Amino acid sequence: MTDELLYANTKTNAGTTGKGERTRARILEAALDLCREHGYEKTTMRAVAKAAGVSLGNAYYYFRSKEHLIQAFYGQTHSDHLEACGPLLEGEQSFRQRLAIVLQTKIDTSMPYHRFAGVLFKTAADPASPLNPFSDASAPVRDESIALFARIIEGSDLRVGKALRPHLPKLLWTYQMGVILFWVHDRSPDCSRTRLLIDTTSKLVSQLVRVAGLPPLRPVLRSVIGLLDDLAPPDDKASGTRR
Amino acid sequence: MTDELLYANTKTNAGTTGKGERTRARILEAALDLCREHGYEKTTMRAVAKAAGVSLGNAYYYFRSKEHLIQAFYGQTHSDHLEACGPLLEGEQSFRQRLAIVLQTKIDTSMPYHRFAGVLFKTAADPASPLNPFSDASAPVRDESIALFARIIEGSDLRVGKALRPHLPKLLWTYQMGVILFWVHDRSPDCSRTRLLIDTTSKLVSQLVRVAGLPPLRPVLRSVIGLLDDLAPPDDKASGTRR
DNA sequence: GTCTATAACCGGATAGAC
DNA sequence: GTCTATCCGGTTATAGAC
Numbered sequence: 386m387t388d389e390l391l392y393a394n395t396k397t398n399a400g401t402t403g404k405g406e407r408t409r410a411r412i413l414e415a416a417l418d419l420c421r422e423h424g425y426e427k428t429t430m431r432a433v434a435k436a437a438g439v440s441l442g443n444a445y446y447y448f449r450s451k452e453h454l455i456q457a458f459y460g461q462t463h464s465d466h467l468e469a470c471g472p473l474l475e476g477e478q479s480f481r482q483r484l485a486i487v488l489q490t491k492i493d494t495s496m497p498y499h500r501f502a503g504v505l506f507k508t509a510a511d512p513a514s515p516l517n518p519f520s521d522a523s524a525p526v527r528d529e530s531i532a533l534f535a536r537i538i539e540g541s542d543l544r545v546g547k548a549l550r551p552h553l554p555k556l557l558w559t560y561q562m563g564v565i566l567f568w569v570h571d572r573s574p575d576c577s578r579t580r581l582l583i584d585t586t587s588k589l590v591s592q593l594v595r596v597a598g599l600p601p602l603r604p605v606l607r608s609v610i611g612l613l614d615d616l617a618p619p620d621d622k623a624s625g626t627r628r
Numbered sequence: 629m630t631d632e633l634l635y636a637n638t639k640t641n642a643g644t645t646g647k648g649e650r651t652r653a654r655i656l657e658a659a660l661d662l663c664r665e666h667g668y669e670k671t672t673m674r675a676v677a678k679a680a681g682v683s684l685g686n687a688y689y690y691f692r693s694k695e696h697l698i699q700a701f702y703g704q705t706h707s708d709h710l711e712a713c714g715p716l717l718e719g720e721q722s723f724r725q726r727l728a729i730v731l732q733t734k735i736d737t738s739m740p741y742h743r744f745a746g747v748l749f750k751t752a753a754d755p756a757s758p759l760n761p762f763s764d765a766s767a768p769v770r771d772e773s774i775a776l777f778a779r780i781i782e783g784s785d786l787r788v789g790k791a792l793r794p795h796l797p798k799l800l801w802t803y804q805m806g807v808i809l810f811w812v813h814d815r816s817p818d819c820s821r822t823r824l825l826i827d828t829t830s831k832l833v834s835q836l837v838r839v840a841g842l843p844p845l846r847p848v849l850r851s852v853i854g855l856l857d858d859l860a861p862p863d864d865k866a867s868g869t870r871r
Numbered sequence: 872g873t874c875t876a877t878a879a880c881c882g883g884a885t886a887g888a889c
Numbered sequence: 890g891t892c893t894a895t896c897c898g899g900t901t902a903t904a905g906a907c
Contacts, residue, residue, distance in 0.1 A: 405890070426756075429882060440892050442885080447890095451883065503755045510753035512746045512813045513669075519813055570755045570762055578859055585855045589848065601844070605832065612828045616821055648874070672898060683876045685901085694899065 409447045412437040416454045417461075417498075425455075425501040452508050456516050458498065459505060463526050465494040467533065480541035481591035484557070487537055488564055488583045492576060495568070499576070506569045518562065531558045543591075546598040549606065552613045553594070560590060652690045655680040659697045660704075664740065668698075668747040695751050699759050701741065702748060706769050708737040710776065723784035724834035727800070730780055731807055731826045735819060738811070742819070749812045761805065774801045786834075789841040792849065795856045796837070803833060 415436035419428040430451055434444040448454050469490045477483050495502060508516045515522035534557040538545065545553055564586070568579040597606045658680035662671040673694055677687040691697050712733045720726050738745060751759045758765035777800040781788065788796055807829070811822040840849045 408890080430884085431882070439890095441883095442893075443891050445884070449884095503753075507750055507754040507757075510746070510809070510812070511750040514750075517813075566753070569753075570760075581858060582855065585851060589851065592848065605835065608828060608832065612825065615824060646873095651874085673900085674898070684899095685877070685903095686875050688900070689874070 405447075408437075408439060408443075412439060412444050412447055413454065413457050413461075417458060420458075420501050421497065425504040452514070452516055455505055455508065459516070460526055462495050462498065463530065466491050467529070469494055470533065474537070474540060478540070478542050480538065480543035480594070481588055483537045483541050484591060485583060485587040487533065488561060488587060489580065491561065491565070492568055492579055492583070495565075496576070499568070502569050506566065527558075530561075531555055534558050534561075543594065545594065546606070548610050549594075549597060552610065552617075555617070556613075557590075560586075648690075651680075651682060651686075655682065655687050655690055656697065656700050660701060660741075663744045668744040695757070695759055698748055698751065702759070703769060705738050705741065706773065709734050710772070712737055713776065717780070717783060721783070721785050723781065723786035723837070724831055726780045726784050727834060728826060728830040730776065731804060731830060732823065734804065734808070735811055735822055735826070738808075739819070742811070745812050749809065770801075773804075774798055777801050777804075786837065788837065789849070791853050792837070792840060795853065795860075798860070799856075800833070803829070 412433060416428065416433045419433055419436060430444055431441055433454075434441045437444065448457070470487055473486050473490060474483055477486065498505075505516075508514045509518050511517055512519070514520070517523065518527055531554045534554040537557070538553060564579065564583060567582055568576060571579045573579075596602055655676065659671065659676045662676055662679060673687055674684055676697075677684045680687065691700070713730055716729045716733060717726055720729065741748075748759075751757050752761055754760055755762070757763070760766065761770055774797045777797040780800070781796060807822065807826060810825055811819060814822045816822075839845055
């Protein structure tokens, strides 16, 4: 039940010389290698431990469960994503472009793990799992991710109405979750369908946000925002989900 | 790999006197009881077998895996849902009302299983699992479910444009999936948040469908439909997902 | 051929010694 | 921080009963 420090491994322990950190890294690397090669299910903890040159029990000393290894991967691709987005967003002003860049980059950086990304989503969908992206334990990464969407908006030419503004980053994050869900199930070559989905919907979303504040859509916007306010309670911390 | 007959157990074998059918029913009932009481994870196959008065191996004779027990439950609530919707839709003409009825009823009939519905979604989200609602194996139930949404439209006062019509049932089904995902994570008392979500969004969806064909939104509609056509290939059988 | 039971196997997870 | 030994439960193999 105490899952406070789940994301400690998200940090890149580059400079650290602690032996533990190096062992942990070895285990994680072995796990990712094996999963890429054989898939998640066929990668046993025993095999991971052996490949990393440690005992089974030792692997569990560093990672509470097999699924927690996945969360480490989650944090890993998240960092990669952030890093990759930086330069690409640099000169770009168009909201639509910025949005598309972030989403396409998300897919690009996750692509090597497509084969076993399903497992991530599998555990992600379970409300009881601390790995699920709505859980308290996932809050750090989730918040960083939502912050990225806030950055998309801020650095762009987009004008957002006052009522919508506080909700938009989280809405875009949810949209990204939907895209990822599609991607996980996408079997088209090079995930071209997901690319298409992103192209089309990012344009759509951008148009939608632009016209949302205009008179004809005012009442619709109002009811959407009303709903969001009701679902995400005063204390802004959590997403729509309670745990 | 051969998952042809997964849904055989969806039929209600009411009249059948076959001993096997009764044994199967006993196992399923025991499993659902135990899961309701202790949750999915803590319900062991050994306990299910014992409660049903059969041996462990025998339980596996009837259900290929623990997860397949869940799929039986899935088929069960699906039947319940269909049955419950019938009379409620009887006199109703309003599209908005019909939509809300179907969704609320879905929640009502699933409510007893809320505690362990997460597991359903967990396996459902895994693209590799035959239990996932997009898989070929799930096609029968999925198609029935989509057909229900077609019925909502047909029996209503709604006028749908020619371009949108063939896509609408599946779109509404996808919308329902989203609602269910929310519900799975909903911890509010009596899932009042999910109720609220349904109230608000069903109204919204209904408005949206109504105005979708109007001139100002014509280009938007066109691009959405273009996307859907691209994503759901000519052979209409499957959803957007390939397996 | 339909059904049932027993005895393994395998891999995730834990306990406790060093 | 690392190991070995062990548990536990999903799953499978297999043999026999109706």
